[in-house]
Amino acid sequence: MLIQLKIENIALIEIIEINFEKGLNIITGDSGSGKSLILDSLNVLFGGTNIPLKHLIRPGKNHCAIEAKFTSSLQINNWLSSNGFQSISSVLNIKRISSRKNNKVLSKYSLNNLSINKKLLEELGRLLIDFAGQSDTFIFDSQDKRRLIIDDLCSQELRDTSAKIKNIWEESQVLKGLMNKKMESLRKQEENNLVIKQMLKSLEEADLNSSKEILELELLEKKLINNLEISNSIQSTLGNLNNFNHDEPSVALLINQSIKNLNRTAEFDLKIENFREKLLHIQTYVEELILGLNLYIQDIDNHESNLSDIQKRLFFLKNLERTFSLDLPQLIEKRNELRTYFLRTDQDNEISNLENQIKQLQTNLNSLFSTQSIERKKIAKELQDSVISTLRNLGLQNANFVVQFSECKPSGDGIDNINFLFSANPDQKLAPLSNVISGGEMSRFLLAIKSSISKKPNTFFLDEIDNGLSGKSLFSLVELIKEISKKQQVLCITHQPFLAAGGLAHFKVSKKVINGITYTSISKLITKKQRKHELMELIGGGSLEVNDYASRLLDQAA
The missing domain is CATH 3.40.50.300 (P-loop containing nucleotide triphosphate hydrolases)
Known part of the structure; x- marks a missing residue:
């Protein structure tokens, strides 16, 4: 108090x-x-x-x-x-x-x-x-307050049930939040994996083998572009080395003639034989050199048709470098990395486990919701009877009162939407309190419901x-x-x-x-006189009748 x-x-x-x-x-x-x-x-x-x-x-x-x-x-x-x-x-x-x-x-x-x-x-x-x-x-x-009125009248057993509902509901909401986060994380991860797979596919299709491929291709391109000049220089060199036109003697011809000259005198002096042997070696070397230059010219002729392919490959590789902002060695390294990069995650299993936990909690909640709602309806019926009885004692003989239940979206408070319906007269349909109740009726209704839940x-x-x-x-x-x-x-x-x-x-x-x-x-107001004086003011007047009435009220109350 x-x-x-x-x-x-x-x-x-x-x-x-x-x-x-x-x-x-x-x-x-x-x-x-x-x-x-x-x-x-x-x-x-x-x-x-x-x-x-x-x-x-x-x-x-x-x-x-x-x-x-x-x-x-x-x-x-x-x-x-x-x-x-x-x-x-x-x-x-x-x-x-x-x-x-x-x-x-x-x-x-x-x-x-x-x-x-x-x-x-x-x-x-x-x-x-x-x-x-x-x-x-x-x-x-x-x-919320209408629901609280009903819940305050419930047994301890139902209070425990309501407490369980709140706890399980909060736990399920936490798990749902966690699951949503993991699902969003998985979605982003899958998007990221798609990008990674596309990048790996591009690098695999590029057939990258050597980190020096661009340099090698550039040199080859330069060589092929300058093949005519190279070919002319080699042809001229070959002409000098092996020209069978006697008007312009070649190195090979002169060496051959020199060997013949020494053949005639070699038997007279060993030193001349040595010189002849050296010329024979030189002749062999020049012949090998001529053979190599001829093969090189043939190779030039064979590669002239590859210049276009080389230039296309160079363009492709350089464009690949620009696309991924990496040079060729880095691209090869990235490809090797991505070959082994697959996000191994247990998130699918975690989400599945969370779904199972939430499903189990929801099953428990549905059972508790049903128990809670049944008990609330029993209490509501008792409240209805008590309020109607009190209202009739307060002069509202035809009053009717109903606690109406309808199912609402589940929450930590249950599944019950509760409304109070009232009618004061027999020909008046039950309707929400705010629509039909007068001030005087509200006074008595409030006291009736308060006394019933007190x-x-x-x-x-x-x-x-x-x-x-x-x-x-x-x-x-x-x-x-x-x-x-x-x-x-x-x-x-x-x-x-x-x-x-x-x-x-x-x-x-x-x-x-x-x-x-x-x-x-x-x-x-301590004395009877003080109280009587205040009652007279409430009654309105100072006449003898008012004085007597105030005294009677105090005596009756005593």
């Missing part, structure tokens, strides 16, 4: 401190006095946005603070332990301090003087306090939930609020004297203007 609330520099409030009690706590005051600031401050304390940041801090001030003390419970202690808070106290001191700096509002949150983040505080707030008022549209605004030992804050009701409907609502307050603390803002008289504690909110500045204050 909420023990104490301190508010400093919030909107119209300069500073107030309220000490609440068990059971029903009534809050009254004139319209515009600032009653709802108490509810809004509690909402803001737990990260809510009932008060916009720009209006949060009181004009002329640079900071504000909201501090609330709650009694703890076993449920709260378990939550604290599971969220890393080791020191467990019987009293929770929750504080929010907000400061204005450079036109921005910055806030710090603490729990028993330990820093706590906003998300955790919002979660804790849902365990400590619950709000309801005619402006509370969460029931038809939020699919299993937590928290604080229940009602904001003018009795607005627009009177007579039997009001009486039934007050009785229900009193019944709820026996099990948990209820804070109730009201303008109804009949409800205000039933409070175990009564607080009055007042507003006054001093030197042009508005101040909101709150005081606890």
Whole structure:
């Protein structure tokens, strides 16, 4: 329960401190006095946005603070332990301090003087306090909150099932993300392999054998281009060496004649024989030289037709170098590299394994989804019956309420899309709440559903939930609020004297203007006289009849 609330520099409030009690706590005051600031401050304390940041801090001030003390419970202690808070106290001191700096509002949150983040505080707030008022549209605004209403009523077994679903769902999403990454990696790898294969094919078809092939071909090309000049030079040389025209004696002819001359005198002197032998060797060498030159000329004649092929090959090889930005030796090296380069990977197997894991998780999820949905529908039926019964006790005799289920896209929350359908009259078709419910009906519906789902030992804050009701409907609502307050603390803002008289504690909110500045204050009405006076103001008048009626209300409530 909420023990104490301190508010400093919030909107119209300069500073107030309220000490609440068990059971029903009534809050009254004139319209515009600032009653709802108490509810809004509690909402803001737990990260809510009932008060916009720009209006949060009181004009002329640079900071504000909201501090609330709650009694703890076993449920709260378990939550604290599971969220890393080791020191467990019987009293929770929750504080929010907000400061204005450079036109921005910055806030710090603490729990028993330990820093706590906003998300955790919002979660804790849902365990400590619950709000309801005619402006509370969460029931038809939020699919998540409607689902949460059903899940909060479920057994521990189903809570465990829901926890398993969340864990398995998260695991499957992680695996799906990993599989998608691997599939994308494999796709890029296959694209890369295709490029590699095309390059290897081009290099293989090029038939690269020698790293010096271009140099050799260039020399051969140069030679073939200059074959005429080479041929003429060789023919001239051959003419000098072996010309049978006696008018122009050749080397071979002169050597032959010289040998004949020495043959006639060699027998007279051994030295001449030696000279003759040397000439014979020279003759043999010249004949070999002539033979070689003749063969070379024949070779030139045979290669003249190959010049075109050589030039085509040179063009092809140089174009290959330009295409891959590599010279011929590097191209040969790259080809040899690519012959052995095939990305050997187990990614296909990894993807297959991931698909199998995801499939197994999905099978488990489908089974758990079915179990969860069946249990939710059972709980929803119980909630329907409870709400309808309460609504009829509150004067809506013909009211009907149905929790409608439809299947939605699977998620960590299951496969159930939940809607609340309502009709107040027998000739009215069931329709979503927002389409058909009036303000007075909404008050009773909210109280009916809140009382039906109220299993937590928290604080229940009602904001003018009795607005627009009177007579039997009001009486039934007050009785229900009193019944709820026996099990948990209820804070109730009201303008109804009949409800205000039933409070175990009564607080009055007042507003006054001093030197042009508005101040909101709150005081606890302790004596019967103080309470009777406030009831008379709510009734409207100071006549004897009003005085008697206020007294009777207090006596009946006692």
